[in-house]
Each structure stands twice: as C-alpha cells, then as structure tokens.
Amino acid sequence: MALGNKRKYYMIGGKGGVGKTSCAASLAVKFANSGHPTIVISTDPAHSLSDSFSQDLSGGDPVPVEGVDSPLYALEIVPDKLKLKEDLQSSTQGGGSAGIKDLMDSMGLGAMFDQLGDLKFEELMDNPPPGMDEIVAISKVMGLLESPSYSMFSRIVFDTAPTGHTLRLLSLPDFMDSSLGKMMKLQKKLASASAAIKSVLGKQEKQLDTPDQLELLWGCTRKVRDLFHDPDAMEFIIVTIPTVMAVSESARLCRSLRKENVPTRRLLLNQVLPPSSSDCKFCAMKRKEQMNALNLVRNDPELSRLSLIDATLFDAEIRGVPALNFMGNSIWK
Numbered sequence: 001m002a003l004g005n006k007r008k009y010y011m012i013g014g015k016g017g018v019g020k021t022s023c024a025a026s027l028a029v030k031f032a033n034s035g036h037p038t039i040v041i042s043t044d045p046a047h048s049l050s051d052s053f054s055q056d057l058s059g060g061d062p063v064p065v066e067g068v069d070s071p072l073y074a075l076e077i078v079p080d081k082l083k084l085k086e087d088l089q090s091s092t093q094g095g096g097s098a099g100i101k102d103l104m105d106s107m108g109l110g111a112m113f114d115q116l117g118d119l120k121f122e123e124l125m126d127n128p129p130p131g132m133d134e135i136v137a138i139s140k141v142m143g144l145l146e147s148p149s150y151s152m153f154s155r156i157v158f159d160t161a162p163t164g165h166t167l168r169l170l171s172l173p174d175f176m177d178s179s180l181g182k183m184m185k186l187q188k189k190l191a192s193a194s195a196a197i198k199s200v201l202g203k204q205e206k207q208l209d210t211p212d213q214l215e216l217l218w219g220c221t222r223k224v225r226d227l228f229h230d231p232d233a234m235e236f237i238i239v240t241i242p243t244v245m246a247v248s249e250s251a252r253l254c255r256s257l258r259k260e261n262v263p264t265r266r267l268l269l270n271q272v273l274p275p276s277s278s279d280c281k282f283c284a285m286k287r288k289e290q291m292n293a294l295n296l297v298r299n300d301p302e303l304s305r306l307s308l309i310d311a312t313l314f315d316a317e318i319r320g321v322p323a324l325n326f327m328g329n330s331i332w333k
C-alpha cells in the first residue's frame with residue numbers, strides 16, 4: 001500500500017465501534033513513517049480521531065501530528081448544513097424553487113421549470129438527504145486537496161462514519177451529480193433568458209465568466225464520484241471484528257460496495273484474540289465464537305474474495321502516536 005509516489009486514497013469503513021478510527025489513524029502513521037506525506041480525514045460526524053491521536057483536531061483545519069518521520073496532518077470535517085443551504089441559495093439567486101418558478105412563470109418559461117421533473121429545490125435546501133452535508137464537505141476537502149498547498153500529500157486516509165451512513169454517502173455523488181447538473185442547467189437557461197430579455201429592453205447584461213458556487217460544488221462532487229470508482233487511485237478497506245453480527249453487516253457492506261463499483265480488496269479482521277496455550281473458560285468461549293465468525297467470512301461469497309488482514313486484540317487501548325505506530329507496524333505489512 002505504501003508502494004509508489006502516485007497519490008492514493010484509502011477509505012476505512014465498517015460497523016460502529018469495530019476500530020475504524022484506530023485502523024485509519026494507524027495506517028496514516030504507517031504511511032508517514034514509510035516516507036509518505038499523509039493526511040487523515042474523519043468524515044464521521046461523531047469524530048474520534050482527536051481521541052485516537054490524543055490531540056485536539058476539532059478546529060476544522062488540518063492539524064500537524066508530531067512524532068512521525070514524514071509530514072502527517074489530521075482533520076475532522078465539520079459538515080455545515082447552513083453553509084450548504086447558503087451555497088445552493090446563492091446559486092439559485094436566493095429564491096428556492098418557489099422563487100425560481102415565479103421568475104420563470106413571469107418570463108413565460110414555466111413549462112421549462114415543470115420539465116425539471118422530480119427535483120425539489122426547496123426540499124433539497126431545507127432537508128438535505130442524510131449524508132449530503134458530508135459529501136459536500138468531502139467535495140470541498142477534495143477541492144482543497146487539489147490546491148498547490150496540499151499537493152505534497154501522497155496518501156490520503158478517510159476515517160468514515162458507520163456502515164449505513166457510508167452507504168448513503170457512496171450513492172450520493174451520483175444523486176448530487178444529477179441534482180446539481182439539473183440546477184446548473186436551469187441556472188444557465190435562466191441566465192440566458194434574462195440576458196435575452198435585458199438585451200431586448202436595451203439593458204446591458206454583465207457576462208459572468210467565473211464559475212459560481214454551484215459550478216464549483218458540482219465539479220468537486222463529480223471528482224468524488226469519479227474517485228469512488230477509480231481502482232488505481234482509491235481503495236475502500238472494510239474493518240470488522242470476529243462476531244457474527246459484525247461479519248454479517250460487513251458482508252452487506254461488501255455487496256453494496258461491489259454494486260456501486262467501489263474498489264474493495266481488503267477485509268481487516270480486528271480484535272482477534274492472540275494465540276494462547278492456556279485459555280481460561282471465558283477466553284476459550286470467546287475463541288470458539290471468533291472461529292465461528294471467521295468461518296462465516298470464509299464461506300461468504302463476497303467476503304471470501306477479499307484478502308484478509310488480521311489485527312490482534314491488544315491488551316491496552318490504542319491512543320497516541322506511539323501506540324498507533326505499534327498497531328500500524330503489527331497490522332499494516
């Protein structure tokens with residue numbers, strides 16, 4: 001995973017509490033110690049990256065992490081619904097769907113508005129679908145990552161929210177692409193209609209040649225969508241633990257990722273009991289249960305196709321760079 005200097009993105013996801021953050025943070029530390037300038041980004045609204053690094057990362061800007069060989073930054077994304085609403089409203093001239101419909105009616109273009117089908121601007125702005133604020137935040141971060149000041153990062157690790165949220169997130173770029181695409185089409189038609197009317201009335205129309213918020217957002221969302229499907233640039237790593245419930249959920253996640261064509265090659269089985277020649281009754285029971293879950297992985301048509309990474313259950317909580325370095329060296333070979 002550390003081979004090559006071409007930029008690569010890793011998304012770490014799975015059921016709640018299985019160790020996604022610890023795995024993402026330890027992978028980021030491993031990359032940084034393998035010579036890669038790295039940034040680890042939490043998109044989980046209930047962040048725990050700060051706890052994992054024992055460092056306050058909540059400011060909304062990337063924070064440098066000390067104690068590694070190459071630059072390592074960590075960032076907790078703060079999705080900001082109000083800002084999303086502002087962005088969309090400023091791009092649709094502040095009126096929402098009612099405003100646009102009135103304006104178009106007054107220009108005799110009401111039929112064009114109706115043709116826009118099921119897209120409900122007002123609803124989209126007032127009740128963004130779950131995950132939309134997150135995808136907008138990711139899209140904005142992706143925009144940032146392309147700026148010259150971020151070009152040094154060759155590894156980007158995302159610590160994602162628990163499964164359900166991640167799945168919505170993965171299908172959202174397509175939704176956003178079509179929604180924003182329709183809004184932009186409408187905006188362009190409105191702009192040219194209003195320019196035509198103004199030129200008939202003898203008024204000068206100022207030409208806007210810079211992309212607006214909507215166009216920028218659309219561009220970034222398309223990049224996220226393309227990235228989610230690019231096997232050379234991106235990989236989704238499923239983290240699970242050896243319990244029947246976690247493995248069953250991971251199998252569902254794996255199927256959905258395949259359906260969405262998201263490159264998925266590895267399954268990290270976390271918190272596996274270390275070998276022991278003298279198990280107590282509790283550990284013997286636990287080990288039996290873990291073997292059952294492992295058999296479930298081996299017999300699952302989707303999960304069995306992934307390469308399996310074992311991560312031991314450590315006897316201490318993984319917090320801070322030295323602990324993450326230890327975990328990283330033990331699981332990410």
Ligand SMILES: Nc1ncnc2c1ncn2[C@@H]1O[C@H](COP(=O)(O)OP(=O)(O)OP(=O)(O)O)[C@@H](O)[C@H]1O
Nearest residue numbers: 016017018019020021022048271312313314317318
């Ligand atoms: N292999 C391990 N050995 C021991 N403790 C572990 C291991 N992996 C994770 N933990 C501990 O389990 C707890 C949950 O881990 P973590 O926060 O990484 O999970 P998560 O999947 O990101 O959780 P959430 O879904 O709530 O974001 C933490 O206390 C962490 O230190």
